[in-house]
Amino acid sequence: MLARALILIEGHARGNGPRYVEAARRLGLYPVTLSNDPTKYRYLEAERSEVIRVDTNNIDALISKCNAVRVAHGIAGITGFSGDDESVYATVGKLCGYFDLPGPNPTSVLACYDKSVQRRLLEQAGVPVPAFRVANNPEEIEQLVAELGLPVVLKPAIGIGSIGVRLCRTMEEVANHKTDLLDGNREALSLPKVLVEEFAQGPYYCVNLMGHEIVGVAAAEFSPPPHFVYRDTTVPAALTDYGGKHITEVSRSCLRALDLGWGPTNIELRWTDRGPVVIEVNPRLAGAPDPQLIQLAFGVDLIAEHVKLIIGDKWDLRRTHLHTAASRNLVPNDDGILEWISGVNEAAALPGVAEVQMYVTPNTPIVRKGDFRDLMGRVVVSSPDRAQTETILQCATDLIGWSIKPMPVVSE
Template sequence: MTGTVVLVESNTTGNGRELARAARRSGLSPLLLTTDASRYGYVREDGVPVRSADTANVDALLEAVHTVTDVAAVASTSEYYIDTAAALARKLGLPGPDPEAVRACRDKGQQRRSLAATGVPVPANARVHDPAEVARAWNALGGGPLVVKPVAGSGSVGVRLCHTAEEATEHARPLLAHAVNERGTAMPHGVLLEAYVDGPEFSVEAVAGQVVGVTAKHLGPHPGFVETGHDFPADGPPDVAEALRRTASEAVDALGLRDHLAHVELRLGAHGPVVIEVNPRLAGGCIPELVREALGVDLVAAALDQALGRTPRLAPSTEGAAAVRFLLAPGDGTVHAVEGLERARRMPGVRRADVTVGPHDRLRRHGDFRDRIGSVVTRADTPGSAARQAVGALDAIRVRLGQPGEEE
């Protein structure tokens, strides 16, 4: 097969780069449409062609590709552009999810209403548009603790556990003042308050209505929700995994996304699984890498197949387990040294260990995905073994802050 795969922005690393590479392995040519090519180091390193366009505007995207006569697929791995990519695919008569279903899903408040209307369990929630509304919503939901978050976004940006109405109001105030996200695109107005579900967190990875597996998720300390690691497949009783799979499938069906990609995040509450959110895209956080290590299933290639209108190849070719643990910034300051990385790479089960910062780089803690400055991926026969190996390898790595000659 020949043709061009149009990428409407992407992740700046990880899935974005891998999707471009998957296109080339299939004999296709990737073309990245972006407002700012400088944010993508991989396009220079891999020689990916780029065109400048207003990627939040479908008409501008049509203009940018009007001379490309062999567009075979349109896709995006970025949360912020999956709805625009779907709209462009629809305009070009190419396969893709329903743009309206994707747009509705990205608005977390609208998503929860749709799920609740069909009986899919979601946290009790309320949407506010002004700081003065927070206290009323807090009382209506029965008091804290409540999770306060933007109605659109990813990577735990702006997500906080609040224990009082005053704390929730102060956290909501700057969120409500933001008209654009960190990519500079317009975002829906409002902040979501929702009941905190106290229980372990999981995600279910699904493609074309088929559940590929269940991931166990590890998070850092509150009040933030920084993901510090993942285990695939999740270790635990089969009936729990089945309940998670069933609830995730019901959520995907309810949102009109059964025939496409879905990364469904859930918590196991006192009465069973509760859907935290459905993302109509590939999972991030190295989860596709874990699935490939554990099962031999390539979720990135499956995403490309979906965009091309082909049947994804989801049959496992191996059986095992994989884990990732993320290295978090130790604090605010300047990196003096990175120690132990080569040792970590030589440890049992380690498939990859990387640190993305080096001496003289400045670090600042954000309380979201931006705190992750490295990762370790392991593979083993069982989830428990893979997890222990990942923790051990991560413990071998240390990022030291401070100027040369100074103590930390």
């Protein structure tokens, strides 16, 4: 008898994509990926996973391809994710509704997709968020900055991976970033709407939920401002009982405000002078490495448990152990041409190192953009002791080196 299909809409080359394929197979399912451009996901070829090319922005085309899969295999469930477009998960919800399968509420997902709508719903429900304004044209931005006062964070109302997100401490920086955001030739903005928000200052936390249950809270740190590029992530975060309880209450209030609670949710917040302030709610599983860190720290495979939910099985979020897991993103300090990378194998061989992954190879042009696309690689470690985990992570990253030479000068 043929295994039923788990349909994956799009994928994620650096993140959770390969883990969904692996989890599907472990659960006796047949993974099938539907994508605009499958060549973006090299793991699909390596895993010999079936791929169907289709316009994933066309719901009718997707329904047609899903029907073909249903005839050939039967459909156990549908999910999806993308490093390029958060709206994929709303499409997943629509497909699940059409085929009468468990899935997210597309209306709730779309409300989160537009950060200005999400913010208003949270604020109306009394959830603590940074003070913010929404600019619909270039002229409004500086006026709204004057209302809020410096420093401010400017960001696209719709976007992912910190693309176009910038801390501005002066009006000159506001003017420069405004030009970048509203330039039609830039990738930072898909709609001419910009969030102007108070810079909420304090430790950064990422809350991972399944349903209404908090599975784990990660502490995160960024590379130096003005950008917001994740550098270090640690699970579990070192929280007091009071802090953990307060974050739990605020996180669940986000679910109520946004009509979420089916499946995974990832909530990002800062602990400020007034307590936890919600920066963003993502109605999906957190991107890598959070699910991997949760599994290393607690023994809970969020991806496998999510797949069980998708196909109508019972999940199990019970912890089997308590370790500390941490990751560090490898971020370049210069632009240029990557000459060489060293120490990767030596770092991977250290006890306690779970993974060393490089995304780039020698002779690759390095052009920093101030977002997730800057990442050159990642190191993931774990141990039963927090201090030991920190030591392993530092030792491993100290072993990895690279050289970036200046870009060649093109003479006119």
